[in-house]
Amino acid sequence: MAKxxxxxxxxxxxxxxxxxxxxxxxxxxxxxxxQMSQEGLNASQGSLYPALHRLELRGDVRSxxxxxxxxxxxxxxxITAAGRRRLDAERRSWEHFALSIxxxxxxx
Amino acid sequence: MxxxxxxLRGIFGRRAVExxxxxxLAFHVQQETAxxxxxxxxxxxxxRAALASFGGVAQTAEVVxxxxxxxxxxxxxxxxxxxxxLRAAPSFTLVALAVLTLSIGAATAIFSVVDGVLLRPLPFxxxxxxxxxxxxxxxxxxxxxxxxxxxxxxxDWREQQRVFTGLAAIGYASISxxxxxxxxxxxxxxxxxxxxxxxxxxxxPLIGRTFxxxxxxxxxxxxxxxxxxxxxxxxxxxxxxxxxxxxxQRGSFEILGVMPPSFEYPVGAARPTEVWVPSxxxxxxxxRGNEFGYRLTVLGRLASGLSIAQAQAQMNQITARxxxxxxxxxxxxxxxxxxxxxxxxxxxxxxxxxxxxxxxxVLLIACVNLATLMLVRLSARDRELVIRAALGASRWDxxxxxxxxxxxxxxxxxxxxxxxxxxxxxxxxxxxxxxVPRVAAIAVDLRVLLTMIAVAVVSGALFxxxxxxxxxxxxxxxxxxxxxxxxxxxxxxxxxRGALVxxxxxxxxxxxxxxxxxxxxxxxxxxxDLGIDARDVLTVRVQPLFRAATxxxxxxxxxxxxxxxxxxxRATPGVEAAALVNGGLPLRGxxxxxDFDIPGRSLPRGQDLDxxxxxxxxxxxxxxxxxxxxxxxxxxxxxxxxxxxINEAAARRFFPGEDPIGRIVxxxxxxxxxxxxxxxxxxxxETDWRxxxxxxxxxxxxxxxxxxxxxSRPAAEVLPPVKSAIWTEFPGLALPDVDTLSYYLNRxxxxxxxxxxxxxxxxxxxxxxxxxxxYGVMAYVVSLRTHEIGIRMALxxxxxxVLWSVLQRALVQIATGLVIGLTGAWLLGTLVSGFLFQxxxxxxxxYIGVSAAFIVAxxxxxxxxxxxxxxxxxxxxxxxx
Numbered sequence: 005m006a007k008x009x010x011x012x013x014x015x016x017x018x019x020x021x022x023x024x025x026x027x028x029x030x031x032x033x034x035x036x037x038x039q040m041s042q043e044g045l046n047a048s049q050g051s052l053y054p055a056l057h058r059l060e061l062r063g064d065v066r067s068x069x070x071x072x073x074x075x076x077x078x079x080x081x082x083i084t085a086a087g088r089r090r091l092d093a094e095r096r097s098w099e100h101f102a103l104s105i106x107x108x109x110x111x112x
Numbered sequence: 113m114x115x116x117x118x119x120l121r122g123i124f125g126r127r128a129v130e131x132x133x134x135x136x137l138a139f140h141v142q143q144e145t146a147x148x149x150x151x152x153x154x155x156x157x158x159x160r161a162a163l164a165s166f167g168g169v170a171q172t173a174e175v176v177x178x179x180x181x182x183x184x185x186x187x188x189x190x191x192x193x194x195x196x197x198l199r200a201a202p203s204f205t206l207v208a209l210a211v212l213t214l215s216i217g218a219a220t221a222i223f224s225v226v227d228g229v230l231l232r233p234l235p236f237x238x239x240x241x242x243x244x245x246x247x248x249x250x251x252x253x254x255x256x257x258x259x260x261x262x263x264x265x266x267x268d269w270r271e272q273q274r275v276f277t278g279l280a281a282i283g284y285a286s287i288s289x290x291x292x293x294x295x296x297x298x299x300x301x302x303x304x305x306x307x308x309x310x311x312x313x314x315x316x317p318l319i320g321r322t323f324x325x326x327x328x329x330x331x332x333x334x335x336x337x338x339x340x341x342x343x344x345x346x347x348x349x350x351x352x353x354x355x356x357x358x359x360x361q362r363g364s365f366e367i368l369g370v371m372p373p374s375f376e377y378p379v380g381a382a383r384p385t386e387v388w389v390p391s392x393x394x395x396x397x398x399x400r401g402n403e404f405g406y407r408l409t410v411l412g413r414l415a416s417g418l419s420i421a422q423a424q425a426q427m428n429q430i431t432a433r434x435x436x437x438x439x440x441x442x443x444x445x446x447x448x449x450x451x452x453x454x455x456x457x458x459x460x461x462x463x464x465x466x467x468x469x470x471x472x473x474v475l476l477i478a479c480v481n482l483a484t485l486m487l488v489r490l491s492a493r494d495r496e497l498v499i500r501a502a503l504g505a506s507r508w509d510x511x512x513x514x515x516x517x518x519x520x521x522x523x524x525x526x527x528x529x530x531x532x533x534x535x536x537x538x539x540x541x542x543x544x545x546x547x548v549p550r551v552a553a554i555a556v557d558l559r560v561l562l563t564m565i566a567v568a569v570v571s572g573a574l575f576x577x578x579x580x581x582x583x584x585x586x587x588x589x590x591x592x593x594x595x596x597x598x599x600x601x602x603x604x605x606x607x608x609r610g611a612l613v614x615x616x617x618x619x620x621x622x623x624x625x626x627x628x629x630x631x632x633x634x635x636x637x638x639x640x641d642l643g644i645d646a647r648d649v650l651t652v653r654v655q656p657l658f659r660a661a662t663x664x665x666x667x668x669x670x671x672x673x674x675x676x677x678x679x680x681x682r683a684t685p686g687v688e689a690a691a692l693v694n695g696g697l698p699l700r701g702x703x704x705x706x707d708f709d710i711p712g713r714s715l716p717r718g719q720d721l722d723x724x725x726x727x728x729x730x731x732x733x734x735x736x737x738x739x740x741x742x743x744x745x746x747x748x749x750x751x752x753x754x755x756x757x758i759n760e761a762a763a764r765r766f767f768p769g770e771d772p773i774g775r776i777v778x779x780x781x782x783x784x785x786x787x788x789x790x791x792x793x794x795x796x797x798e799t800d801w802r803x804x805x806x807x808x809x810x811x812x813x814x815x816x817x818x819x820x821x822x823x824s825r826p827a828a829e830v831l832p833p834v835k836s837a838i839w840t841e842f843p844g845l846a847l848p849d850v851d852t853l854s855y856y857l858n859r860x861x862x863x864x865x866x867x868x869x870x871x872x873x874x875x876x877x878x879x880x881x882x883x884x885x886x887y888g889v890m891a892y893v894v895s896l897r898t899h900e901i902g903i904r905m906a907l908x909x910x911x912x913x914v915l916w917s918v919l920q921r922a923l924v925q926i927a928t929g930l931v932i933g934l935t936g937a938w939l940l941g942t943l944v945s946g947f948l949f950q951x952x953x954x955x956x957x958x959y960i961g962v963s964a965a966f967i968v969a970x971x972x973x974x975x976x977x978x979x980x981x982x983x984x985x986x987x988x989x990x991x992x993x
Binding site: 031049057069 | 135175
């Protein structure tokens, strides 16, 4: 199955969702997206990193340069309280959106 | 909060942020590589696969950076790029900075002069309400009348006018201070003013009070208001100065008050006024009789709500009424109300604007020059810019970098230029003629600085924009293959380059023609035969008090004292000859005129003659030749036959075709003419001969005189014994006017000298900058064509032909510029004709000379790159391929 391109605006939702599980770095987040979507989704690095930095500027996540597992410095992103609120809101609006789409598709 | 900190970090920790972005992305690649290895790939394959899956690392970093960028960031990045680019081209940067420094420095200096002298408002409260009220002779139309108002007219105006809150008159005064131990006696510059003077100007004294109208009467007028400067200088700023007496040689003045330091009138004079005393009008001046004593400057402050036109209308009414009463007095005379600022800057406005235009021209040349150099550089940097565009920089990004470069250059040039101006301003202030108003106000201050920053930004934008336009017009994507090595310049680019160089040349030629005209004018003024030899003549005004000299014996005593001074001075080493003169000293600007008559002949009414009382050696001192008859001798004394001499101009006028020797004439009594001398240009090189007559000092009633001394040693050596000779006869006498004739001559030609020096400087500067432009373009063209030239050489081209082909190209641009520039000079010529002396603004040989000079200079500039072209080694050139 071809990997689906991410819908506009959904990347932020996914990033916040993954960071809600715990702090992580960019590579970890990318890997998690691939794993959790069972290889169904693939966020390209070219949009992943700009999106993370945009979230940080918006105050939904914060980041810190920290030594990682193999003792190299990595930027670790952590979700903020504002980020959690946004995650809830975005999740609701996504579910509403998905539900609406399904209703249309499944309507007789 | 976090957001704000992130933002702050974006501004202040920008470098760290960027490093971290790179680090973050590198970390990603490493993790991916490690994961690939774990999946069993070889390390090198693993890394390649990681990079491939990432897409472009550099692009991503660029996008992330763009996300994080603050506006300040973008600016900073542009500036950094600009600095890097400028440092990579040191010779360009140095030349550009030098050009900008010189032109902005010159512009700053001139602008500060024009600003201080012309543009700045006068330093009085509501200065725009201040006016000068004067009288004007409508027949002659001369405006000198404006500062010469007759006292009774002023008094009538003051009583009858209702349009001014006050009207004040200013007259001349001088106060010689009684000598103090250890100090030479000095003469303070003073003004006699009416009571309203201070209130009209809107200034109150710092301490004490000023005059009232009661002080304008003899007997109550021995009071003075002193300047802050004099208070500090003479009284050490003592607060109890009010009530003290200023001891003048002709009586003392009670000090009523001290003006604040900001108060000065005339504004910014080279020699500020230090004492103000009340005006006293003599009974004779209060009658409209036969005395035409026009001597006052009148200032007024417009009542609020009234316009100049309304004030003028009322002054016209008053003058008409007075004219009806005493028509003879008002023959051809009207009153004129003029804004004070305009009155003060009268006569220098055109001149100052001319200087501003000239320096603006230099600045324009500099801008065009930099546009040319930027364009040349841009062509050389095509490849860099194209690569940047390919990496995603927008056209606007590229334009911004270029603009940042030019603004950086222009602001740098402005900073250096202001330093140059700062040091040059003193020289300017020293060189500027002393009679220019408000010289002391000239300074590089905040106002000038702000203007110059604005000028720098505008010029930076000006010379930065042309290349940007040029660049934007080109297809960026198409450039990568095309622009890299072969002749990169498009036809439009080449055309623009040529046009810019031509414009530079044209502007420089206009300046150079102007400079040449001023130079020739000055040279011709200096070559004018004055009729005297003004070199090495020291002059000292000896003006002893003649309180007691009203009686004939007292006059005789004072004359014999003067003679004693003369004898002592003659015996002084370093004195070749010495004489006394009373009347008018040539070039000093004073003269006396008297009616002249020939008995038995009816000359038309109003024939007059300058008259001078002289001692025997006067003509020897000034080296005026004897034309006929004889000089005065010691035998021409009191009691012997009254004799006179006249000059050639007078002889021609009064005795055309006759021999004047032996004729009897009437001036200062009836006298026999014994000699005719050569004529003198009494008022300076640009004036005509005056008719002059001379009588022996010993046969006159003169009690004051000016000592003229022909020196055979430096003036500084001779002056002390001369002074002590005077003080032996007249102890403690103040000597306010001690100067050489050359000094007076220089004062007369100071404006010309100033203009000539500045325009000459600007002309040379403009030409140099234009030559830099020619050099830059030719050097660039040669560097582009190195390969082509190499091939030609390999095919047997002669170096001289190569050299000539480069020069030819330069010559075309120079010639086009010359044609345009000379046409411009031709059209502008009439604007400067008022500044020229004995030369027409369209003098052909000036044009020819300037063209020749410019062709030599321009070809000289092109010769360097041309010779480089001729020396191209075909092997080296081809190896570059």
